[in-house]
Amino acid sequence: MSVIKANNIHKTYTETAVPVHALNGVTLSVEEGEFTAIVGPSGCGKTTLLNILGGLDTPTEGTVEVANTDITGMNDNQLINFRLQNIGFVFQAYNLIPVLTNKENVEFIMLLQKWPRQEREQRAMELLAQMGIADKANQRPSELSGGQQQRVAVARALASKPKFILADEPTANLDSKSTANLLDMMAQLNKEEQATFVFSTHDQRVIDKARRVITLEDGKIVADITR
Amino acid sequence: MYLTLAWRNIWRNKRRSLITIVSIAFAVLLACVMRSLQLGSYNRMIENAARFYTGYIQVHKNGYWADKTLENSFVNDTGLLAMIDRIAGVEVAVPRLESFALASYGTKTKGALVLGVEPEREDLLTRARSKVVAGAYLQAHDKAVLVAAGLANYLKLGVGDTLVLIGQGFHGANAAGVYPVKGILKFPVPTQNNQTVFLPLKEAQWFYAADNRLTSIALVVDKAKNVDRIVAGISANVDPAALEVMGWRELMPDLVQGIEIDNISGKVMLGVLYAVIGFGMFGTFLMMTAERMYEFGVMMSVGMTRLRMQFVIFLEMGLMAALAVVAGIGLSLPVLVYYHHNPIYFTGDSARAIESFGIEAAYFFSLEPSLFYNQAWAIFFMAFILGFYPLLVIQRLKPVQAMRDAL
Ligand SMILES: Nc1ncnc2c1ncn2[C@@H]1O[C@H](COP(=O)(O)OP(=O)(O)OP(=O)(O)O)[C@@H](O)[C@H]1O
Ligand SMILES: [Mg+2]
Numbered sequence: 001m002s003v004i005k006a007n008n009i010h011k012t013y014t015e016t017a018v019p020v021h022a023l024n025g026v027t028l029s030v031e032e033g034e035f036t037a038i039v040g041p042s043g044c045g046k047t048t049l050l051n052i053l054g055g056l057d058t059p060t061e062g063t064v065e066v067a068n069t070d071i072t073g074m075n076d077n078q079l080i081n082f083r084l085q086n087i088g089f090v091f092q093a094y095n096l097i098p099v100l101t102n103k104e105n106v107e108f109i110m111l112l113q114k115w116p117r118q119e120r121e122q123r124a125m126e127l128l129a130q131m132g133i134a135d136k137a138n139q140r141p142s143e144l145s146g147g148q149q150q151r152v153a154v155a156r157a158l159a160s161k162p163k164f165i166l167a168d169e170p171t172a173n174l175d176s177k178s179t180a181n182l183l184d185m186m187a188q189l190n191k192e193e194q195a196t197f198v199f200s201t202h203d204q205r206v207i208d209k210a211r212r213v214i215t216l217e218d219g220k221i222v223a224d225i226t227r
Numbered sequence: 228m229y230l231t232l233a234w235r236n237i238w239r240n241k242r243r244s245l246i247t248i249v250s251i252a253f254a255v256l257l258a259c260v261m262r263s264l265q266l267g268s269y270n271r272m273i274e275n276a277a278r279f280y281t282g283y284i285q286v287h288k289n290g291y292w293a294d295k296t297l298e299n300s301f302v303n304d305t306g307l308l309a310m311i312d313r314i315a316g317v318e319v320a321v322p323r324l325e326s327f328a329l330a331s332y333g334t335k336t337k338g339a340l341v342l343g344v345e346p347e348r349e350d351l352l353t354r355a356r357s358k359v360v361a362g363a364y365l366q367a368h369d370k371a372v373l374v375a376a377g378l379a380n381y382l383k384l385g386v387g388d389t390l391v392l393i394g395q396g397f398h399g400a401n402a403a404g405v406y407p408v409k410g411i412l413k414f415p416v417p418t419q420n421n422q423t424v425f426l427p428l429k430e431a432q433w434f435y436a437a438d439n440r441l442t443s444i445a446l447v448v449d450k451a452k453n454v455d456r457i458v459a460g461i462s463a464n465v466d467p468a469a470l471e472v473m474g475w476r477e478l479m480p481d482l483v484q485g486i487e488i489d490n491i492s493g494k495v496m497l498g499v500l501y502a503v504i505g506f507g508m509f510g511t512f513l514m515m516t517a518e519r520m521y522e523f524g525v526m527m528s529v530g531m532t533r534l535r536m537q538f539v540i541f542l543e544m545g546l547m548a549a550l551a552v553v554a555g556i557g558l559s560l561p562v563l564v565y566y567h568h569n570p571i572y573f574t575g576d577s578a579r580a581i582e583s584f585g586i587e588a589a590y591f592f593s594l595e596p597s598l599f600y601n602q603a604w605a606i607f608f609m610a611f612i613l614g615f616y617p618l619l620v621i622q623r624l625k626p627v628q629a630m631r632d633a634l
Contacts, residue, residue: 051627054528056528056626056627057627077532077533080527080530080531080532080533081530081532083528083529083530084529084530084531085530088529089525089528089529091525091528091630094521094522094525095525097232097522097525097526098239098522099232099235099236099239100232100235108529109529109530111228112529112530112531112535156529157529
């Protein structure tokens with residue numbers, strides 16, 4: 001079953017002096033359980049595409065269906081709620097709320113979804129353990145390394161079992177060891193929790209770990225390889 | 228949870244929040260002390276005048292208050308006093324016959340307010356007995372006077388000396404009398420202290436040739452706030468063409484107006500103080516929002532609604548305001564309670580300087596509850612108004628853009 005169906009997406013930024021055509025007709029679908037990388041040179045439109053797939057931005061043209069729901073026509077509040085219930089996000093850096101502990105950060109989405117406290121805490125601890133940072137549960141994000149912070153962010157994105165997780169260059173700020181580590185953990189969660197991951201990167205070692213690689217160039221898909 | 232988030236957000240920049248809270252608290256403290264002092268002095272002024280001199284209510288012949296002469300006196304009808312005594316809230320009715328006369332001793336002469344009083348009733352109103360600083364208090368049948376200390380000083384006379392009073396009585400009769408000084412009275416209000424002479428009522432009626440006549444009946448009431456009701460009660464029972472019944476606001480329009488003007492100037496000063504504090508608060512609120520745009524972007528991306536984020540920010544601002552208000556009132560309360568029970572009396576030159584303005588040389592502090600909660604409301608109201616800006620920022624936030632701009 002497709003969790004994402006994007007049909008002929010165009011995105012033109014018009015706030016700039018010269019209009020920027022960031023996406024020029026992207027059509028793709030992502031199936032449940034995929035572990036997919038979106039790659040391409042800087043400025044090719046990776047972030048723009050992920051933002052549109054995640055309902056953070058709206059396409060100039062084309063439609064996006066998530067879990068068979070068209071999100072292109074939704075208003076702002078509907079989108080926020082849709083994201084809360086269906087999509088997990090991991091950003092490049094500073095994903096976490098600095099005043100909350102790592103465990104509270106993992107609980108955050110579940111809390112917004114009004115999970116009962118006990119289930120919430122149990123799930124958070126379980127995920128932190130899987131990510132190998134259970135001992136840091138009660139520390140603040142600022143006490144963790146960049147790689148550990150990204151693991152907390154992945155745990156948060158995953159905690160409430162969203163339809164898929166979008167990660168825009170999750171390893172861009174990490175050293176090679178942390179990068180490998182995070183990718184291994186994401187791959188493991190992809191298997192164990194059947195979590196669907198779509199992430200962008202231009203790091204060859206990350207690309208190597210993906211099972212499907214979609215290559216963008218100038219806002220168009222130029223290759224789509226499943227291994 | 229939202230509360231936890233808000234609370235921790237306040238303390239993520241401890242120094243800034245502390246400075247803000249302390250400055251608001253200090254303003255609240257200052258405002259409370261200032262208002263307490265103002266309201267305290269107003270109460271004291273009203274008390275000095277009403278509680279200890281005019282009474283909260285007076286009954287006179289119609290027209291007397293505008294033209295205070297013996298021609299506007301009225302016959303002391305015993306039924307009238309009895310009727311007034313029966314009205315609920317009236318503690319005592321104090322009959323008086325007063326007019327001006329010349330008081331002289333030795334080579335000195337001065338105008339004096341010669342007040343005919345029933346000594347026992349008068350004491351219930353003005354606590355005159357406790358104001359005796361030399362000699363003894365009057366008795367109803369004495370043919371003697373009590374002289375206010377300032378006047379006695381001027382005339383250079385003491386207890387046992389003989390005071391000569393000369394004036395004009397009812398219907399233009401000559402009034403002249405010679406009275407031994409039985410005691411000296413010390414009044415806190417300088418104008419009273421410099422001109423008052425007490426005479427037993429019977430003797431005053433004889434002196435002014437105004438047999439069984441009164442210029443006023445002053446009332447002691449149980450509570451100042453009952454004044455209007457009691458005025459209405461008495462008015463309903465007297466002929467409005469013959470007698471006028473006045474509450475203290477009518478009796479002392481100058482005082483009331485003076486207080487109002489002073490009160491307004493006090494409020495203007497508070498307004499300026501709060502405006503200054505408001506800028507500080509606004510700055511802090513702005514920074515608390517501006518430096519967290521990326522974080523807001525993340526929170527909105529992952530599914531936190533604007534309303535929930537606004538609620539957290541609102542809590543943050545409300546909590547800061549509440550902390551400041553509690554601290555400010557908490558600090559001012561013990562100080563004000565202490566000084567409420569121990570007014571500050573001036574002595575020496577500064578006292579004389581203040582008294583020369585006709586004001587009692589002392590600071591009195593009020594503990595009126597409204598004085599505290601008005602400051603609380605003012606701060607919360609400001610936080611509420613100034614807090615709209617951060618809420619508006621959240622309302623307009625676009626997550627992708629907020630995160631892009633912040634990096
Ligand atoms: N808000 C915006 N306003 C104007 N132009 C934008 C905006 N966001 C992106 N662009 C432009 O759109 C194009 C695609 O940008 P995008 O950020 O999607 O690229 P990217 O593949 O994520 O690049 P990178 O690898 O550097 O992150 C670029 O030319 C960029 O300058
Ligand atoms: Mg990008």
